[in-house]
Amino acid sequence: MEGPMFPDQPRDPDDHEAHSDVSGGLASRVLLDRVHATATKEYRPPLVVKLLYWLAFQAPFPYVRNEPSLQAAKARRTIASLMTKFWFGTDHVAPTLDIRCDEKGCIFVTQLIEGQVPKDKKRARAFLRKLTPLFQEVGLPTWQVLALNPKATGNLIETPDGSYKIIDLESGVVNPMMPIGQWIDAIKAGLIPVFDDVFVAKTRKYIEEHRDEIEAALGPEGLRELEAATDEYQDCAEVWQKSELRIWGRLLQLVLKVGSVVLKPLRLLWPPALIGALRTAFRQARDGRRLANDWARGAVERLVEEGSLDPEEGEMALRSLEAPETLAVLGHLGAHIAISVPLRFPFGSVTRFGWVVFFRLRSEARALIRRESDEQLRGARKIHTLTVAVGSALPGLGTFAYLVAEPLRKNRPLLAVLLDEALRKLPFGLYRSQHLAVLTCWLACSGPGVGSRMVQSRWHFLRPHHLVAWVRDAIESLRPHWSLVGGILAVNSVGLIIAGTAFIVTDNRSATFGEFGPMQTLKASQLLLAGVAGYYIYTRFWRLPQAGQRVDAPGSFFWILSGLGLVWLGIDDYFGLHERGGDVLENGLGVTVPLLNNPDDVIVLGYGIIGLTVGAIFFGELLRSRATFPLLATGIGLLVVSLAVDFFAPEGSPSGGLEDPTNIIGAGFLLSAYLVKLREVWSELPAAPESTAVGGLPSEP
Numbered sequence: 001m002e003g004p005m006f007p008d009q010p011r012d013p014d015d016h017e018a019h020s021d022v023s024g025g026l027a028s029r030v031l032l033d034r035v036h037a038t039a040t041k042e043y044r045p046p047l048v049v050k051l052l053y054w055l056a057f058q059a060p061f062p063y064v065r066n067e068p069s070l071q072a073a074k075a076r077r078t079i080a081s082l083m084t085k086f087w088f089g090t091d092h093v094a095p096t097l098d099i100r101c102d103e104k105g106c107i108f109v110t111q112l113i114e115g116q117v118p119k120d121k122k123r124a125r126a127f128l129r130k131l132t133p134l135f136q137e138v139g140l141p142t143w144q145v146l147a148l149n150p151k152a153t154g155n156l157i158e159t160p161d162g163s164y165k166i167i168d169l170e171s172g173v174v175n176p177m178m179p180i181g182q183w184i185d186a187i188k189a190g191l192i193p194v195f196d197d198v199f200v201a202k203t204r205k206y207i208e209e210h211r212d213e214i215e216a217a218l219g220p221e222g223l224r225e226l227e228a229a230t231d232e233y234q235d236c237a238e239v240w241q242k243s244e245l246r247i248w249g250r251l252l253q254l255v256l257k258v259g260s261v262v263l264k265p266l267r268l269l270w271p272p273a274l275i276g277a278l279r280t281a282f283r284q285a286r287d288g289r290r291l292a293n294d295w296a297r298g299a300v301e302r303l304v305e306e307g308s309l310d311p312e313e314g315e316m317a318l319r320s321l322e323a324p325e326t327l328a329v330l331g332h333l334g335a336h337i338a339i340s341v342p343l344r345f346p347f348g349s350v351t352r353f354g355w356v357v358f359f360r361l362r363s364e365a366r367a368l369i370r371r372e373s374d375e376q377l378r379g380a381r382k383i384h385t386l387t388v389a390v391g392s393a394l395p396g397l398g399t400f401a402y403l404v405a406e407p408l409r410k411n412r413p414l415l416a417v418l419l420d421e422a423l424r425k426l427p428f429g430l431y432r433s434q435h436l437a438v439l440t441c442w443l444a445c446s447g448p449g450v451g452s453r454m455v456q457s458r459w460h461f462l463r464p465h466h467l468v469a470w471v472r473d474a475i476e477s478l479r480p481h482w483s484l485v486g487g488i489l490a491v492n493s494v495g496l497i498i499a500g501t502a503f504i505v506t507d508n509r510s511a512t513f514g515e516f517g518p519m520q521t522l523k524a525s526q527l528l529l530a531g532v533a534g535y536y537i538y539t540r541f542w543r544l545p546q547a548g549q550r551v552d553a554p555g556s557f558f559w560i561l562s563g564l565g566l567v568w569l570g571i572d573d574y575f576g577l578h579e580r581g582g583d584v585l586e587n588g589l590g591v592t593v594p595l596l597n598n599p600d601d602v603i604v605l606g607y608g609i610i611g612l613t614v615g616a617i618f619f620g621e622l623l624r625s626r627a628t629f630p631l632l633a634t635g636i637g638l639l640v641v642s643l644a645v646d647f648f649a650p651e652g653s654p655s656g657g658l659e660d661p662t663n664i665i666g667a668g669f670l671l672s673a674y675l676v677k678l679r680e681v682w683s684e685l686p687a688a689p690e691s692t693a694v695g696g697l698p699s700e701p
Helices: 013-019 047-057 067-088 121-138 180-189 200-209 211-242 247-269 271-285 288-306 311-320 324-340 347-368 374-383 386-392 397-404 412-423 436-444 450-456 464-506 518-541 556-575 577-588 600-617 619-624 628-648 654-682
Strands: 021-024 028-033 038-043 096-102 105-111 156-158 164-166
Touching: 067 096, 067 105, 067 121, 067 211, 121 156, 121 200, 180 247, 200 211, 288 311, 288 412, 324 347, 324 374, 324 397, 347 374, 347 386, 347 397, 386 397, 412 436, 464 518, 464 628, 464 654, 518 556, 518 654, 556 577, 556 600, 556 654, 600 619, 600 628, 619 628, 628 654
Parallel strands: none
Antiparallel strands: 021 028, 028 038, 038 105, 096 105, 156 164
16 A cells, blocks of 8 residues: 555544544545545444354454455446546536555545535436436446435535535445345345445446447546456455455345356247257258368477477378368267357257267168168268267367277377367366376377387287396386385284284174275375375376476376276275165166176276276376386286276185275285386376477477
């Protein structure tokens, strides 16, 4: 806050009461200093005013000590001043001169307007009736100028030339009455109850709609001052209102948000709206191929311009757009994009799913009556797959379900480009904050990058002399971490010995290995800790210098993706979620699975397929970490053994005793792998020499 504009004036109004006229309102006392031509307002609200404000906003009356509220009041006066000058050609608002706050409280200093209280009340109220709808139209609060306010004319001073000046725009009570239109504005803004609130969205809209007229009346400087005052009010009001609980307003905002989510799709149930949306969707879908082709070309060209895609690969991706199979997929992808614009969830999901199913059944039927060749049918089966149909039903991301169709899935550069474009649509800035451009660029790299080369040469890697050399390197890399790994495995071994002994003595498995027992707690805790470590590996990696240029940057996504999976597995294992799902399948739906012991084994098998898929995608990246890969491989191997025993071993057989030990030790190896990797990243000790990336893509070390 800058120093006072009137340094010769004492801070305490009591000190110069002798040479000032004292006036006041419901919540304030005003000192009229005719020497300095100032009106100094100090708020001293009575108990009833304080109580009413506290009931409305759960906070003290703001103008006493809350400086941002007074700064907002100053900006509000500026807006009203400029707008009255625009409407009437004359400024009808007394300007704010100073705001001063100290340990005693705040004072609000305005210009002293010479004149008198309006004698002709009828004429004054006519002026207020003319002013109120204008204030309402621009989003300004109306209580202080509302003709229904019995004290409204007391907020005016009639100057010697017969015009009026508003000397008080700051309310003493929560606004009890407003025009009906302002109640609607307040509800939309979530500002109920209302206290001197400017509805900024309405103000900005008014300024934009009358920009040329305002500039002509006030000049460019006046227009800039009006926009600056609006910005200042919004900033100050946000700080002021965030300092208060405002329970009722926040509850209203929550109701509005929930209501918008619930009611938005319901609006489409109105037949004319639904029919209109469907017509728009299918009319645009006819031009889907052009839409998707333009979308794909724009994505390729942008990535080439950004340097994320080599010009040669960009040219190859553009040429691939002309392939017949690619054109067929792009036509349906464009149709899905067009459908998703007017049709939101759930109607968009249902329509996209129906689109896939319709064209698949259409091709099958046409093939039966020999209207399509076998080659055309095979092409349709590659495009309209079950995976595409299920994916298309997903909210939001289902728009891009055709990206997993075979013609695009096998076109690696084009798939990566389109995937990158789809990921840019993620909300909350996730594309940039989570560095997803690195991942899509890595997928697009079809050259001799380190990751792809290591995957392609994995069979070469299995030659005995290469394998022996790699194992030696792994043992050497693990040497600094033996104490950590040994400690984790020792805890697991001791726990198993104690639990096994207790089981032999008591013959009560549930007390040790059963639900919520100590060994299940140990296993779930290790999975959860490993998942949390995966998150910190990812976040710590991206804090390293030039992390995005490192060749192992794509591999960082393995740790956060697998970490999230391990957290889910830990929760599932501890609370038996998949077992409850199995009960629903078996008892509720009557589902039985041949060869497997329990229906819930299908859910666990699904977890395994997802995990192996993620591992296969990042296999080359995992091989780079000499220390963590053996631990991961051992842990996964033990978990596979545990699952095999659970799936196939007969109940009560001796082999069934292997399930819990292999499960717990396997979780220990996984935790060791994640903690070792975390130590490596935290100490910036890469497992192998690193190279940099050129143009956002990995290059040879």
